[in-house]
Each structure stands twice: as C-alpha cells, then as structure tokens.
Amino acid sequence: MNSLFETTVVIPAFNEQDRLPRTLEALCTEHDGLSGVNLAEVIVVDDGSKDDTSRVAALFSGRLPQLSVVTLEQNCGKGFAVRSGLMNAQSEWILVADADMSTPWAELAKLASELKKHGGDVAIGSRDLPESDVVLRQSFIREYLGRTFNVLIRTLTGLPFRDTQCGFKLVRRSSVKSFLGDLTVDRFAWDVEFLLLARDADLEILEVPVSWEHRDASRVHPIFDGFDMAKTVLCLQLRRLRKRLFS
Ligand SMILES: Nc1nc2c(ncn2[C@@H]2O[C@H](COP(=O)(O)OP(=O)(O)OP(=O)(O)O)[C@@H](O)[C@H]2O)c(=O)[nH]1
Ligand SMILES: [Mg+2]
Numbered sequence: 001m002n003s004l005f006e007t008t009v010v011i012p013a014f015n016e017q018d019r020l021p022r023t024l025e026a027l028c029t030e031h032d033g034l035s036g037v038n039l040a041e042v043i044v045v046d047d048g049s050k051d052d053t054s055r056v057a058a059l060f061s062g063r064l065p066q067l068s069v070v071t072l073e074q075n076c077g078k079g080f081a082v083r084s085g086l087m088n089a090q091s092e093w094i095l096v097a098d099a100d101m102s103t104p105w106a107e108l109a110k111l112a113s114e115l116k117k118h119g120g121d122v123a124i125g126s127r128d129l130p131e132s133d134v135v136l137r138q139s140f141i142r143e144y145l146g147r148t149f150n151v152l153i154r155t156l157t158g159l160p161f162r163d164t165q166c167g168f169k170l171v172r173r174s175s176v177k178s179f180l181g182d183l184t185v186d187r188f189a190w191d192v193e194f195l196l197l198a199r200d201a202d203l204e205i206l207e208v209p210v211s212w213e214h215r216d217a218s219r220v221h222p223i224f225d226g227f228d229m230a231k232t233v234l235c236l237q238l239r240r241l242r243k244r245l246f247s
Helices: 020-033 053-058 078-088 106-118 140-157 173-182 190-200 224-246
Strands: 005-013 037-047 067-072 093-097 122-126 133-136 168-172 205-209 211-213
Touching (some): 020 053, 037 078, 053 067, 067 078, 078 190, 140 190, 140 224, 173 190, 190 205, 190 224
Parallel strands (some): 005 037, 005 093, 037 067, 122 205
Antiparallel strands (some): 122 168
C-alpha cells in the first residue's frame, strides 16, 4: 500500500452558507498536518441550496486550489450528492464528510492509520464505540432515535456496526467503484445501502471510534427523516430478499 493516502474529500452541502466556511477554513489550515494523507481534491456538492452555499464555498478556491464546487439546480438529497461526489472523485481514497465538521479533520489521519495498520477498503467513523469521544452530545430524542435506527439496521440487515450514520467515512475508490452505479438511495439512509453493497462485495470494513461534537442547525428532522430512513431500510431489505429468492 502507498505510504501516503492520496485523498479526495467529498462534502455534501445543502443550505450550508453558515456552517461551511468554518469547515473549509479548518481544512485550509490543517490539511498539511494530516499525517499520512495527501489532500488531492475537495469536492463540495451543492444541490439546489436556497442560500449562498456554492458562492461561499468557491471563495476558498484561492487558498484551496484542490477545491471544486459542483452546483446542481435541484435538490436531490444527501445520498444523491454523495454519489455524485464519489463518482467524480479521482483519488484512490475518498473521505465523505459532513459540512458541519462534527468530526474534526484530524480524524482523517486516524482512519487512514487504522486502514494502514489493519488493511481494509472502508473505514467508517463511529460515535458509539467505547473509545469514541463524543465531546457534545445530541439531544436525548435524537440520540434515542439514532440508537433505535441502529438496532433496526442490525436486526434487519445483520450489519454489525454500532453507528452507520456518522458523516465521516473513508473509502477506497478502486474497491467500491464497481458498485457505485448500483446505489439508489438519494436521502439520508444512503450509508446503509453503501455498507450493504460493500459487504456483498466482500470488502473489509473497519468501524473506527472518532471524536464527534454535536452542531446545531441539523438538516435532519428526527421524526420525518427518521421515518423515511426506517422505511428506506425496510424497502432495501425486502428488495434484497426478493432478489435472493427469485434469482
Ligand atoms: N448536497 C446535499 N447535502 C445534504 C442534503 N441534506 C443534507 N445534506 C448534508 O448532509 C450533511 C449532514 O447533514 P446534517 O444536518 O449535519 O445532519 P446529520 O449530521 O446527519 O445529523 P445531525 O447529527 O443531526 O447533525 C451536511 O453536510 C448537509 O449539508 C441534501 O439534500 N443535499
Ligand atoms: Mg451533522
């Protein structure tokens, strides 16, 4: 394995004019210090934001020449935006990271180092392992619904992870590119489908404890989006069962 992780950072961003500048500012100042990582590309994917997300992102292109901003006319969802970033990324490693920087950039070096140590194709950041460092917790209701969603995922799909939804995942492009075209989930449950396809492809997936801090102004509605995510996982699983039975 190459000693340096050549990495593209993909940031899905919807109405993020207020949270994104701090996140990109930190990337400008910190990326040189990320041990073992070479930041080759940063792709911000803004689909139909009603605010100045694309413009404020583009202001960083002078200091971050690796930056490109993809602006789509219509809102298509986080999963759609992530998929578009994954398909356009050029580096061997791709970090998918939320615009709110709940997980600090320094954790990219940690994921890379774990992959280097243990081998593997995908490393997912986790807020729910004993060594995870949750600096500021979510509200009780968000945490409770998140845990319930996790139990649902583990029960229905058999995925063993404690936290599939943390917005900080490092994936090896050459390992995942064969199934990127099969991803269908456009909204918040994209991670579950991605992990299921990665498991089907026999990829090695590491769940790595990360530091995480709750940020206000979430784009996720705990009830409506929670319900939509549960429905999506149920449909995914039914579709997979049907495929297994009839093929
Ligand atoms: N491009 C795009 N990005 C989105 C969309 N919906 C959410 N996102 C991004 O997805 C990321 C996660 O959104 P957050 O609001 O932080 O939600 P979360 O981290 O899953 O949940 P919290 O723990 O409540 O913060 C952010 O970078 C959002 O801008 C969307 O429709 N399109
Ligand atoms: Mg968040």
